[in-house]
Amino acid sequence: MAATDQVLGSEDSRGSLLYNPVVRGVFFQILVFGGLCAFLYWIVHNTQENLARAGRNVSFDFLYQRAGFDVGQSLIQYSSDSTQLDALIVGLLNTLLVAAAGIVTATIIGFVVGIGRLSRNWLIRKFCQVYVETFRNIPPLLVIFFWYLGVLAILPGPRDSFKLPFGSLLSNRGLFVPKPVWEEGSWLVGVAFLIAIAMGFFVARKASARQAATGQRFPVFWTNVALIVGLPLLALAAAGFPLSFSIPKLGAFQATGGLAIGPEFLALYLALSLYTASFIAEIVRAGILGVSKGQTEAAYALGLRPGATTRLVIVPQAMRIIVPPLTSQYLNLTKNSSLAIAVGYADLVSIGGTILNKSGESIQIVAIWMVVYLSISLATSLFMNWFNSRVALVER
Amino acid sequence: MKTTVKVMLGAAALGLAVPTASAATLDDVKAKGVLRCAVNTGLAGFAAPNDKGEFAGFDVDYCKAVAAAIFNDPSKVEYTPTTAKDRFEVLANGTVDMVARNTTWTLSRDTTLGFNFAGINYYDGQGFMINAKKLQGINSALQLSGASVCVQTGTTTELNLADYFKSNNLDYSPVVFEKIEEVNAAYDSGRCDVYTTDQSGLYSIRLGLTAPDDHVVLPEIISKEPLGPLVRHGDDQWFDIVKWTHNALIIAEEFGITQANVEEMKNSDNPEIKRVLGMEENSKFGTDLGLGEDWVVNIIKAVGNYGEIFERNIGSGSPLKIARGVNGLWTKGGLQYAPPIR
Numbered sequence: 203m204a205a206t207d208q209v210l211g212s213e214d215s216r217g218s219l220l221y222n223p224v225v226r227g228v229f230f231q232i233l234v235f236g237g238l239c240a241f242l243y244w245i246v247h248n249t250q251e252n253l254a255r256a257g258r259n260v261s262f263d264f265l266y267q268r269a270g271f272d273v274g275q276s277l278i279q280y281s282s283d284s285t286q287l288d289a290l291i292v293g294l295l296n297t298l299l300v301a302a303a304g305i306v307t308a309t310i311i312g313f314v315v316g317i318g319r320l321s322r323n324w325l326i327r328k329f330c331q332v333y334v335e336t337f338r339n340i341p342p343l344l345v346i347f348f349w350y351l352g353v354l355a356i357l358p359g360p361r362d363s364f365k366l367p368f369g370s371l372l373s374n375r376g377l378f379v380p381k382p383v384w385e386e387g388s389w390l391v392g393v394a395f396l397i398a399i400a401m402g403f404f405v406a407r408k409a410s411a412r413q414a415a416t417g418q419r420f421p422v423f424w425t426n427v428a429l430i431v432g433l434p435l436l437a438l439a440a441a442g443f444p445l446s447f448s449i450p451k452l453g454a455f456q457a458t459g460g461l462a463i464g465p466e467f468l469a470l471y472l473a474l475s476l477y478t479a480s481f482i483a484e485i486v487r488a489g490i491l492g493v494s495k496g497q498t499e500a501a502y503a504l505g506l507r508p509g510a511t512t513r514l515v516i517v518p519q520a521m522r523i524i525v526p527p528l529t530s531q532y533l534n535l536t537k538n539s540s541l542a543i544a545v546g547y548a549d550l551v552s553i554g555g556t557i558l559n560k561s562g563e564s565i566q567i568v569a570i571w572m573v574v575y576l577s578i579s580l581a582t583s584l585f586m587n588w589f590n591s592r593v594a595l596v597e598r
Numbered sequence: 599m600k601t602t603v604k605v606m607l608g609a610a611a612l613g614l615a616v617p618t619a620s621a622a623t624l625d626d627v628k629a630k631g632v633l634r635c636a637v638n639t640g641l642a643g644f645a646a647p648n649d650k651g652e653f654a655g656f657d658v659d660y661c662k663a664v665a666a667a668i669f670n671d672p673s674k675v676e677y678t679p680t681t682a683k684d685r686f687e688v689l690a691n692g693t694v695d696m697v698a699r700n701t702t703w704t705l706s707r708d709t710t711l712g713f714n715f716a717g718i719n720y721y722d723g724q725g726f727m728i729n730a731k732k733l734q735g736i737n738s739a740l741q742l743s744g745a746s747v748c749v750q751t752g753t754t755t756e757l758n759l760a761d762y763f764k765s766n767n768l769d770y771s772p773v774v775f776e777k778i779e780e781v782n783a784a785y786d787s788g789r790c791d792v793y794t795t796d797q798s799g800l801y802s803i804r805l806g807l808t809a810p811d812d813h814v815v816l817p818e819i820i821s822k823e824p825l826g827p828l829v830r831h832g833d834d835q836w837f838d839i840v841k842w843t844h845n846a847l848i849i850a851e852e853f854g855i856t857q858a859n860v861e862e863m864k865n866s867d868n869p870e871i872k873r874v875l876g877m878e879e880n881s882k883f884g885t886d887l888g889l890g891e892d893w894v895v896n897i898i899k900a901v902g903n904y905g906e907i908f909e910r911n912i913g914s915g916s917p918l919k920i921a922r923g924v925n926g927l928w929t930k931g932g933l934q935y936a937p938p939i940r
Contacts, residue, residue, distance in 0.1 A: 455791050
């Protein structure tokens, strides 16, 4: 109290601790930090107490018990004798599969449609606009139902499957495509492929060094295409074509042989791709429009041709606008993949739910869900941030 | 990492908002003035909204019977429609007081999940249904190798299915949904060749298909599915109330006490009937349970005896027309048997 009186009385209040901005800053930070700690402590303590009161024991041992249920689609060897942990891994891989496939497709469609919206052709422009406005304004769940119940479910039954090229079959049981069966000696093809990629990088580096030094250019793109396609083909021939295809055949119930892509995966994959693509299209359009017209004019004035202008001037500048919001869309797509449960696709949430119900270990399963989705999202963010720093405008 | 997990656990637990089992469920129910009962989201005959939008069915009548025993008013029930997956969580976290949702009694549900089954109100078994019009020539489950099978997740059915096909060396691809409505729609649209669940459920589901007559239930029964109402561990009094409500329904059928004649039966000279209906001098069976002496009278007045509940909802008085079979009274060659009220 005495100190305060003194402060009020004195002309210069800067000497007082109470009005010192540094001290006040530290004080409030300590206050907030302490509050946060107390809050976290309260949550953890409360949880432990409640769990103890409910007689629940939090342990992850149940993951090593026999699963006992089968899963429709699995990328790894799995049977009902596998552990529940294996089942969760199957679910995680299925989530990653649909997310990765969806991200690639959504990006391609999104870029095409986004550029299409800026086309000089009225028909293309309007078509792209209708696409964006339709898919952007429908909840993703309904898009999934549309594909699952509206398109795939009304396909003919397995015995009257549509016959597609290369012996593929399409029915309400999904798409059955020929499956490559690699026989002995096919490792050579894989090795050739890896060598081709390594050589591709080498060629690109050499070519750009040569262009910087002498101004002479080298057809890098076509050389690399020839390398990546040609070298494995050569290897295949050298090994005596150790490759055959398993062609799907109509069976008593559904097609046997070949690679089965279930309608659940197809519905989810198509819906997520088309839905997210509509957002990506708008991001791409905004990115391109965000580059000022003066840049194009300046490039033309320097004598660059339109193709080089787009490639060297417009796109690099558009990318730095496009990439950060693109990251959010990738994260959205990954998280929306948990809507799989509506169509019975065996993703992480769906399989986790089955285990939760069987074992009753809800808290652990919910924790696993959260940690896994958080990890996937953070990994995606990290990669996209790295990519963003590559494409970001370098100021000199 | 460890702290992250702990924080998540905390957040998850906050979400649960645990108002856990206080010891005296009966007091809670009386204080709230309503019994909270988890039922199926929609399984015709067992629990489904009727044309007035009220829940009705075999399991629903069990909720009503318990409400009648406590309040003498079968309408004092708050129904929580649950999927196979979340029925246990709502009971464990105290959102409901009991579950009557065609639930199979198993050891792990008794122990790991921490529930008590109050009896077996329906002896069921898992079966298979196929579209006989599309799949002609199939009359046994052993011919189903390579089929895709629709099944609801979180059920014993899903696990029996895996065991049955494995032990018979048959291939199949499971098509798994969370909600019974989704399974029905997928089967009806031809996504699967086979629908598997408890046989009672198959008969009920067949009624709702586009062309019920095209579908047949195969003869194999691959499991025991004793269905019954269940409560949480930790409150024996409440467990007793639900258990003896079920027993009273069976005992009433044994003695021929029906919804129509229960008042008349109160004047019976038969000492056993008098005791059951609380007419014995200085009787305290009801009060020992925590209920009134006329608890059985109230139950029967509200929903009738076990036989009446059965026939009205799933038996001859219903579109399902399920025969009593093993669910008949022990005196008539069935398995329904109740310990005496004494």
